[in-house]
Amino acid sequence: MVAAPRSRRTGVRDTTGAWTDANYSGQRANWSGDDGWWESYIADEDSSWANHGISGPGIKDHVKVYSGAHQGGHMTICLAPGQEVGYDGAANDNGDSHTWAMSC
Numbered sequence: 001m002v003a004a005p006r007s008r009r010t011g012v013r014d015t016t017g018a019w020t021d022a023n024y025s026g027q028r029a030n031w032s033g034d035d036g037w038w039e040s041y042i043a044d045e046d047s048s049w050a051n052h053g054i055s056g057p058g059i060k061d062h063v064k065v066y067s068g069a070h071q072g073g074h075m076t077i078c079l080a081p082g083q084e085v086g087y088d089g090a091a092n093d094n095g096d097s098h099t100w101a102m103s104c
């Protein structure tokens with residue numbers, strides 16, 4: 001297993017990471033909140049993901065990735081708190097937006 005790089009914890013809500021290649025390699029995207037329109041280098045190029053959010057009661061600590069902009073299309077992958085996914089064939093190269101949620 002290749003460990004995903006840890007982000008620096010700077011706020012109440014921490015970061016979601018996505019990479020263009022499997023196992024947290026290639027170009028990296030890092031978001032501190034929701035993003036309804038991923039940058040072109042990561043949109044439909046995402047192949048690995050990490051949820052580095054802070055977990056706790058009442059905190060939206062799950063990350064839902066969607067196939068379309070503005071959380072449209074369908075959910076391609078959902079990351080539990082702290083979850084890192086080095087590759088997922090069903091979600092591969094399809095993400096266009098994401099949002100934090102209370103659960104998957």
Ligand SMILES: [Ca+2]
Nearest residue numbers: 020045046047
């Ligand atoms: Ca890719």
Ligand SMILES: [Ca+2]
Nearest residue numbers: 067094095096
């Ligand atoms: Ca897509």
